[in-house]
Amino acid sequence: MSILLATLLYLAATVFAAGILWKVFSYARLPSRNLLPIAPAPQTWGGIMLRMANEAIFFASLFRANKWTWLFGWVFHYALAVVLLRHLFFVTDSIQPWVLMLFPAGDIAAWLMIVSLAGLLGRRVFVDRVRYISTPSDYLLLLLIVLLGGTGLALRYVVPVDIMATRQFMLGVLNLSPVELPKSTLLYVHLASAIVLAVIFPFSKLIHFPGNFFSPSHNQKYSAGK
Amino acid sequence: MSATRKLDIPKIRQRDEAAKKPYFRSQDDATSQLIDDWQTVAVQKLGEEIRSNRALRVFLDSCVKCGACTDKCHYFLGDGDPLNMPVARQDLIRGVYRRYHTLAGRLFPKLVGAREFTEPLLQDWSAYYYQCSECRRCAVFCPFGIDTAEITMAGRSILDAVGVKQNYIHTVLDNVERVGNNLGMIGPAIADTLAGLEEDVFDETGVNVRFPLDDAGADVLLLVPSADFFAEPHVDGLIGCAKIFHQQGIRWTLSTTASEAANFALFVGDEEKMQTIADRVSAAVRELGVKQVVVGECGHAWRVASSYWPGLIGDGTSTDAGGFDTRHICEFTHELFRKGALRLDQTVHSDKVITFHDSCNVARGSRMGKQPRDIYRMPRELLRAACENFVDMAPDTICEYTFCCGGGGGLLTDELMDVRVSGASPRVNALEAVIANHGVTHMAAICAICKSQFRSVLPHYGLGMDMIVSLHQIVGDAVVLNRQM
Secondary structure (H helix, E strand, O other): HHHHHHHHHHHHHHHHHHHHHHHHHHHHHHHHHHOOOOOOOOOOOOHHHHHHEEEHHOHHHHHHOHHHHHHHHHHHHHHHHHHHHHHHOOOOOOOOOHHHHHHHHHHHHHHHHHHHHHHHHHHHHHHHHHHOOOOOOOOHHHHHHHHHHHHHHHHHHHHOHHHHHHHHHHHHHOOOOOOOOOOOHHHHHHHHHHHHHHHHHHHHHHHHHHHHHHHHHHHOOOOOOO | OOOOOOOOOOOOOOOOOOOOOOOEEEOOOOOOOOOHHHHHHHHHHHHHHHHHHHHHHHHHOOOOOOOOOOOOOOOHHHHHHHHHOOOHHHHHHHHHHHHHHHHHHOOOHHHOOOOOOOOOHHHHHHHHOOOOOOHHHHHHHHHOOHHHHHHHHHHHHHHHHHEEEHHHHHHHHHHHHHOOOOOOOOOOHHHHHHHHHHHHHHHHHOOOOOOEEOOOOOOEEEEEEEEHOOOHHHHHHHHHHHHHHHOOOOOOEEEEOOOOOOOOOHHHHHHHHHHHHHHHHHHHHOOOOOOOOEOOOOHHHHHHHHOOOOOHHHOOOOOOOOOOEEEEEHHHHHHHOOOOOEEEOOOHHHOOOOEEEEOHHHHHHHHOOOOOOHHHHHHHHHHHOOOOOOOOHHHHHOOHHHHOOOOOOOOOOOOHHHHHHHOHHHHHHHHHHHHHHHOOOOEEEOOOHHHHHHHHHHHHHHHHHHHHEEEHHHHHEEEOOOOOO
């Protein structure tokens, strides 16, 4: 099982990285002839940086559009970021003190992630407009991330796994010499769902990152006024 | 007392058996002719589009179906038709894109909403890409700025390629190609009309305000939508402009060959035709030797001038430009106002309470002045300068949040009247609120389509068609004419 998971991890990492790079390059290569910023648009590059940062960091447009979707979406992304940072514990040679300090925050973030995902799922199910536009993949992606987060939480609270041994496995994978992974069905499912998510990332709507940085609505400026 | 009235978000309703469509025609006659191998051609054309337009590709890939846009379109708010939700409108193309141009869609079509390009789907395209006015309100709220207008333009260009050509837009394009303006007014007709306007203004004011045509050596070329030559209230805006030029002693001219500000090629995403139409302007600039082009009250014309001219013919802001300076008429008049040169008498409007309808193409697709928000500030300051009673409509219905009039983007045609009336309802709703709360008597606009549309649809809501006025009509009526030239 350890060898299988290690192999799949290599595969997933390759598809993930190559897929995203391929997407980014293909976006960058495509012609962007016309000025399509959504007004009021900045007339300086500094203004563009502010606008993009405001969108990327605070989800400014979404905030204007719908407070609930913004709340669930924003909380989800930031909780995910904290949880991912905490996972550095498993993949860095020396354990950084700040990663250990993130552990309590990470616990809260993991719960917030599940709650916000439930909120997003709830909107998809109960708001007639959002239900209408949803395809099976929209539900499945949410459920996949719920599975990923849920198994993670279970590994922490219900059936704890030896995290030092898990860390050794991940470091082994990174050093191209995998060692044995602790036997835990939950852990297998957790890793498998991460692998699936990484593989479909470049081919699904998850490509909105990095796609958002290529949106001419936000990254173009008007020439300076007179 | 509040100027805001909550606009209800409709429950989505069952779709009509037959959605409202415009008339279509082929190149040669008045009937739509779907070509035989349309599916192959359409899929191929879509492929060309996504390989030549970064925006389209990014927009098709990036949507996460969050629903932020679903309650932002005026047509959806007006009729509750689910395919009028911006994301659903986009999905008409996105499904085909996924099915034929993406890995996920080829492997798992059902899962990701990929769809065969069937004739019923094409029918939906022909209906719903013509129930979008390309106003971009949805894009303001989209976390990634996904712009349905770009997608609608791509959809229409593909429809054109398979022989489903919308009659109204293509008639207009033929006119401008043949004669030089959308309405097909030939040179002598324009000259006659302008002579008539000079007489009218003289009769009314006793001042000989001129309307020069093809005056080589003029400083300013005024580029107006051709509706300004005779339609109401458009022509009053043109008269207002003439009065301002007169008061300021500016030598200006109109042009027979560039007698149209509009560029309907934008609406069908036809960049070649956009170029041809824009070239008429640079040709007229060279011919007449003007230094400045002032774009009159036409919404998408200003979007084209400020966003597309830099690439098409130059706009005076870049070094490789054609050597002429481009201004919106509001920028032009506002500069006179700011310098204190504009002499206005507010008392002529003391019986009026005015509000301002931001035209979508100006409010979301252009720039004026030095600051991003000058596109909202300048027209308002001009109206306030001319009329002491000015009231804005609810904040979520103006500036970048403005609602389209319901007739933009090539929908200003009689057979779409039902769509236009229901699409106007969010704007009318906000207007009714300021009428009730502030006694608003007139709504000013800076777009020929907005003006024509409101004249047609306001009576459907029990409001007078004369409520809609040109901004430069309000300013022009207040211009103090005390100088003979």
